[in-house]
Structures are given as structure tokens and as C-alpha cells.
Amino acid sequence: MKNLFLTFKKYRYLLFQLVKKDIKLKYRSSYMGVLWTLLEPLLTMMVLVLVFSKLYHNTKDFPVYILTGRLLYSFFANTTRGALKSVRANASMIKKVYVPKYMYPFASVLSGYVQFLISLVVLAGVAVYCNIKPTWHLLEALVPLTVILVLTMGAGLWLSTLAVFFRDLEYLWGVALTLIMYACAIFYRVETVVGDNNRWLFRLNPLYSVIENFRDAVYGNAMNMPVMLYSVGFSVVIFLSGLVVFYKNQDKFILHL
Amino acid sequence: MSETVLKVENVSVKYRLTEQKVDDLKDYLIKLFKRELRYKEFLALDNVSFTLNKGDRLAIMGMNGAGKSTLLKVIAGVLKASEGTVTKRGKVVPLLELGAGFDMQYTGSENIYLYGAMLGYSKAFLDEKYAEIVEFAELGDFINVPLKNYSSGMKARLGFSIATIVEPDILILDEVLSVGDAKFRKKSEKKIMDMFDKGITVLFVSHNESQVRNLCTKGILLEHGKMTVSGTVDEVLEKYKTITG
Numbered sequence: 001m002k003n004l005f006l007t008f009k010k011y012r013y014l015l016f017q018l019v020k021k022d023i024k025l026k027y028r029s030s031y032m033g034v035l036w037t038l039l040e041p042l043l044t045m046m047v048l049v050l051v052f053s054k055l056y057h058n059t060k061d062f063p064v065y066i067l068t069g070r071l072l073y074s075f076f077a078n079t080t081r082g083a084l085k086s087v088r089a090n091a092s093m094i095k096k097v098y099v100p101k102y103m104y105p106f107a108s109v110l111s112g113y114v115q116f117l118i119s120l121v122v123l124a125g126v127a128v129y130c131n132i133k134p135t136w137h138l139l140e141a142l143v144p145l146t147v148i149l150v151l152t153m154g155a156g157l158w159l160s161t162l163a164v165f166f167r168d169l170e171y172l173w174g175v176a177l178t179l180i181m182y183a184c185a186i187f188y189r190v191e192t193v194v195g196d197n198n199r200w201l202f203r204l205n206p207l208y209s210v211i212e213n214f215r216d217a218v219y220g221n222a223m224n225m226p227v228m229l230y231s232v233g234f235s236v237v238i239f240l241s242g243l244v245v246f247y248k249n250q251d252k253f254i255l256h257l
Numbered sequence: 258m259s260e261t262v263l264k265v266e267n268v269s270v271k272y273r274l275t276e277q278k279v280d281d282l283k284d285y286l287i288k289l290f291k292r293e294l295r296y297k298e299f300l301a302l303d304n305v306s307f308t309l310n311k312g313d314r315l316a317i318m319g320m321n322g323a324g325k326s327t328l329l330k331v332i333a334g335v336l337k338a339s340e341g342t343v344t345k346r347g348k349v350v351p352l353l354e355l356g357a358g359f360d361m362q363y364t365g366s367e368n369i370y371l372y373g374a375m376l377g378y379s380k381a382f383l384d385e386k387y388a389e390i391v392e393f394a395e396l397g398d399f400i401n402v403p404l405k406n407y408s409s410g411m412k413a414r415l416g417f418s419i420a421t422i423v424e425p426d427i428l429i430l431d432e433v434l435s436v437g438d439a440k441f442r443k444k445s446e447k448k449i450m451d452m453f454d455k456g457i458t459v460l461f462v463s464h465n466e467s468q469v470r471n472l473c474t475k476g477i478l479l480e481h482g483k484m485t486v487s488g489t490v491d492e493v494l495e496k497y498k499t500i501t502g
Contacts, residue, residue, distance in 0.1 A: 014374035021371060025362050096357035097375050098334035168281035251337040255272060256280065 007100050014099060018107035023114060037115050038122050041071055045126070052187045061130045061219075067123050068215045069186035071116065072144075076152055076207055077177045079112030083156030084163045084173055091257040101250045102243075105160040109153050127218060135220035143228060144214040151206060151235035157242030164253050184208050203227055206234040261346070262458045263309040263332070263427055268341035270302040270327050270482075301327040303482040304341070309475075311426075314459040316469040316490060318497050319479035325462045328479070329353060329429055332460065347426025350376075356416030365400040365407070365415055366391070372419050386422045393448075394418040395441065410437045417445055427458045466494055 027033040045067045053062050086104040087094070094101060127134075163169045183205040185193070190202050202208045209231035216223055274297045279285050302324045309315055317325050330336040332343055333351040358375040359368050369390055373383045391400050394414045404412060414437045430449070437445070453459065453472070463469050469476070469490060476493030478486040478500075486496045 010377055011374075013380050014377075017371050017374040021360060021363065021367075024367075025360070028362070093358050093375070094335075096335065096354040099375055165280065166282040166285065168283055172282070254336055 011100055011103060015103055015107055015110070018103060019111045019114065022107065022111035026115075034118065037119050041067065041074070041119050042122050042126075045070060045122075048187050061132060063126050064123070064130050064132055064218065065189075065215065066187050067126055068218055069184055069211050071119055071123060072148060072211050072214060073181055073184050073186055073207065075112060075116040076148065076155075077181070079109050079116075079152050080155045080159055081170075081173065081177070082108045082112060083152075084159035084170060086156070087160045087164050087253060088257065094257060095254060101253060102157070102246055105156040105246075106153065109149070109156045112152075113149055123218070132219065137217050137220045137222060139217075140223045141214055141217035143223070144210045144217070144231070147213075147228075147231050147235050148207075148210045150239050151210065151231070154235060154238030154240075154242040157246045158238070161242075161246045161249050164249070164256050180205065180207060184211055186211075203230065206231045209234075260311050261308055262311050262313075263346070263460075264342075264344040265308070265328075265332070266306050266342050266344075268302055268305045268328075268331060268338045268343060269300060270324075270331060270336065271339040272299045272301055273297075274299050300482050302331070302338070302479075305477075305479070305482075305484045306341075307477055307484070307487055309427075309458050309460075311458055312456040313475055314453070314461060314473045316473035316476040316493060317460060317462045317479065318464070318469065318476060318493055320500070322481075323479040324482040325479055326431070327482075329431060329460065329462060332427075333429055345427060348423055349427045349429065350420060350423060350425035351429040352417070352420055353429060353431045355420060356412050359404055359412065359416070361405040362403055364403050365394075365396055368404055368415065369419055372416070373422075376420065378423070390415075390418045390422055393444075410441075413437055414441055421445075421448055421452075424452065424455065425457055427460065428452060429460045431462045466497075469494065 027036070030036060032039070045063055048066050048070070049063050052066075083105040086108040087101065090104045093099065094104075159169065159173060183202065184207055185202055190199055194201055203212065209227045213223055213228050213231065279288055305324075305328065307315070317328060319325050327336065329351065331338050332345070333349065333353065356368075356372065358372045360371060363371060366387075369387060370380070370383055374380075394400075394411075394417075396411060396415065399407065399411060407415075417437075428449075459472070461469070461473055473490050476486070476488065476490045477484050478493050478496050480500065486493050
């Protein structure tokens with residue numbers, strides 16, 4: 001364990017470099033650069049509002065409802081997809097230079113997180129437009145924003161390990177993500193689907209729990225503590241077990257790449 | 258008085274070869290149910306041990322497939338030995354696969370920081386050595402051009418300049434580097450010779466007898482993963498000649 005911290009200290013500059021590379025290269029060749037990070041969620045939100053607002057007779061704050069769910073879900077989806085491929089994508093380096101291998105999934109998740117944080121600017125804009133006033137509950141948003149990072153890191157460690165041994169995991173995970181999306185209640189309200197008494201069904205999905213906490217913070221409602229504790233517990237377990245699985249298998253990676 | 262810098266103890270590397278490659282879940286499950294998962298074990302290195310003191314220059318000889326590269330990978334830390342241990346002291350610089358961590362979209366100067374970070378250097382250190390690296394690589398204005406526009410010689414020059422910016426305690430060489438054009442080759446050879454003169458420890462893989470005789474003080478011979486000779490360069494070369502015929 002002590003060794004782990006020492007190598008992390010030595011290679012933290014590499015982590016920074018890998019994250020920087022991911023972000024820099026993503027925007028270098030595109031004409032509007034970082035503007036896409038803001039525009040993309042905004043446009044998808046508009047589509048969803050257009051499609052679903054008539055359907056569910058929603059209120060004026062519906063765009064904020066959609067955007068909070070969508071931003072968090074797409075961070076999770078895009079980043080786990082990237083992390084899944086991260087060890088394989090860097091196979092040529094893993095075979096030639098010694099670097100702590102967890103750097104690759106970590107860097108992949110962190111660069112996604114930076115872009116996600118930038119995209120929150122859109123949410124702020126839309127919230128102002130929909131006349132949602134910030135309260136001190138907004139500070140509580142830091143909790144779900146941290147929990148989702150831990151959860152995504154954990155999932156990324158699991159997926160990147162398994163993907164080394166099973167190439168078809170990429171497709172299976174794509175299917176799983178569709179299921180997770182519908183279980184996140186992004187563009188409908190949970191109570192209209194299962195009724196108020198059965199909300200716990202959705203809350204079993206840790207990502208939905210995170211989204212609910214985040215929405216409460218944005219809307220200025222008090223945080224639901226049991227939901228928060230569940231998502232924290234779930235994420236920490238996934239993260240620690242992911243770390244163990246990754247560590248136990250990392251010496252075998254090179255034989256399978 | 259001479260201190261041990263590298264100790265390789267009973268190192269074995271075992272590869273598990275599946276008779277048919279199984280790398281997706283579908284195949285794995287099908288084969289598991291049909292009980293067709295069979296593995297063949299293959300020993301790439303079999304119980305290799307040696308010790309190097311400071312200033313020793315070891316020639317590693319053997320035919321293709323004898324396990325030379327596997328041994329270097331284990332010492333460089335890329336591959337983990339199935340059994341046995343490797344104890345290293347000081348900075349190990351493997352001059353293998355120069356520029357393996359380069360990104361083709363990145364410019365030369367961005368790659369200096371990226372590849373440098375990969376070799377474990379800090380930002381402060383790279384800032385300090387940046388000018389020296391650029392000058393040694395002789396890239397001129399190309400340093401601000403993406404690597405995809407470089408010739409292969411330019412890439413190799415940049416890789417060499419970054420990798421040799423530190424003074425290693427242990428240098429790993431796979432064949433003498435023939436990097437770039439005649440002029441740069443002379444320059445890079447001189448740099449390596451200067452390191453040799455400073456008394457660093459060297460691991461050198463080569464098939465070239467005269468180079469080995471000139472450069473090395475000790476030698477080992479690998480045959481099918483086993484170390485069959487360990488001793489002076491002359492002993493190793495003599496045995497090497499008999500097996501190559």
C-alpha cells in the first residue's frame with residue numbers, strides 16, 4: 001500500500017500529462033473547440049424537451065430536470081466506455097515502457113470528468129433561464145459530484161480489467177448502458193412510472209440515487225440522506241473492489257494484449 | 258568494494274499458450290462448457306540467475322527465441338517474472354523501442370513532456386533539460402510540428418535524446434543503436450560511450466561478436482530459456498560459435 005502511494009507520487013505528473021493530452025487532442029482538430037462540450041448537451045436537451053414536454057405535461061423547469069439527469073448519465077456512459085478501452089488502447093505502451101497501469105483508466109476517467117465539469121456551465125445557464133434560484137442546498141451538489149467520480153472510477157477499473165480478457169465486453173456494456181439509461185429517469189418522472197411508494201426501485205440504481213441527490217441540490221431541496229448514504233456505500237465498494245481486481249490481474253495484461 | 262547493482266535470482270517466465278486463442282466471453286463460455294480450454298505451458302526463461310556489480314558490462318547472447326528480449330523486459334519491469342526476483346539499484350534506462358509512448362498528433366515539444374513523464378521524470382527536470390534535448394535531437398523548427406509529419410529518423414532521434422537525458426545506473430541496450438543518419442549515429446554512439454566511461458552498468462544484447470568483444474566484460478548465453486554459460490566474454494563467444502555452427 002505504501003508502495004502504491006510512492007509510485008503515485010512519482011507518476012502523478014504522467015497522470016496530468018495523459019489527462020491534458022486527452023483533452024487537448026479532442027479539441028485541437030475541431031473548429032469550435034471546447035464550445036462543443038457546451039453545445040452538445042444543450043442541443044440534446046432541446047430535442048428531449050421538444051419530444052417529451054407535450055407527452056408528460058411537464059412544468060416550466062422541465063429542461064433543468066432533463067439536463068441534470070442527462071449530464072450525469074452521459075458522463076458516466078461516455079467515460080466508462082472510454083475507460084473500458086483504455087488498457088487495450090495503450091497496449092503498445094504497456095508492452096514497452098513500465099508505467100503503473102492504473103494510470104490509463106484513471107487518466108481516461110479524469111479527462112472525462114474535467115469535460116463534465118465544464119459542461120455544468122450549460123446547466124447553470126439553463127437554470128437561470130428557468131428561474132431556478134440557487135439556495136445554500138446547492139453546496140450539497142458537491143457530494144453527488146464526488147460520488148459519481150468514485151463510482152465511475154470503480155466501474156472503469158472493473159471494465160478495463162475485464163476487457164483485456166474478453167473483447168466482446170464492449171458490446172455487452174453498450175447494452176447495459178441502455179438499460180442503465182432507462183433506469184436513470186432522465187426524461188420522465190419516477191412517480192409517474194412506478195408511483196410514489198415504489199421510488200426505491202429506481203434508487204437501487206446507484207446512478208439514479210446520485211442524480212436524485214444532485215437534482216435536489218439544484219432545485220434547493222434538502223438532501224435525502226439514506227439515498228446519499230446508499231450511493232456513497234455502493235460507490236466505495238465498487239471502487240475498492242475494482243482496485244483489487246485490477247491489481248490482482250495487471251501482471252497478466254501483457255500476456256493477453 | 259564493488260557494489261551489487263543488479264541481482265537476478267532464479268527468474269523464470271512462463272507463458273500460457275492456449276491452443277486456440279480465446280479472448281472473448283462468448284468463446285470462453287462455449288469452450289468452458291465443452292471442456293475445451295486447454296493450455297500449453299511454455300517456459301521463455303528457465304531459472305536464470307546472475308549478479309552484476311557497478312561497472313560490469315554484460316553481453317547477453319543466444320539464438321532468436323532464446324529468451325533474450327524476455328529477460329530484458331523482466332529487468333526493465335515491463336514483464337513480471339513468474340518465479341524469482343530481480344533486485345535493481347538506481348535508475349534503469351532501457352534503450353529499447355525508442356519513443357514507444359509518442360503521440361503522433363502531438364508536436365515534438367509536447368511529446369518531450371509526455372514521453373519524459375512516462376519515463377518517470379518530473380516537470381521541473383524536463384523544463385531544465387528541455388533545451389538540451391531539443392539541441393541534441395537537431396530538430397530545429399520541427400519541434401513545433403506534429404509528430405505525424407516527422408521522418409522515422411527524426412522520431413528516433415527525439416526518442417534517443419529524451420531517453421538519454423538522465424545518467425543511468427543501469428543501461429539496457431538491444432543491439433547497438435543505429436539511429437538516424439551517419440552523423441547522428443556517431444553522436445549517439447559517442448554519448449553511449451561517454452556513459453560507459455563513467456562506469457555505469459550495461460546489459461547488451463547483440464549477435465555481433467566484435468562489438469561484444471570490444472564493449473563487454475562479462476557474458477551469459479541463453480539457449481531455449483536456460484542459461485548455459487555464464488562467465489567471461491571469451492567463454493561465451495566460444496560456446497556461441499559452437500551452437501551457431
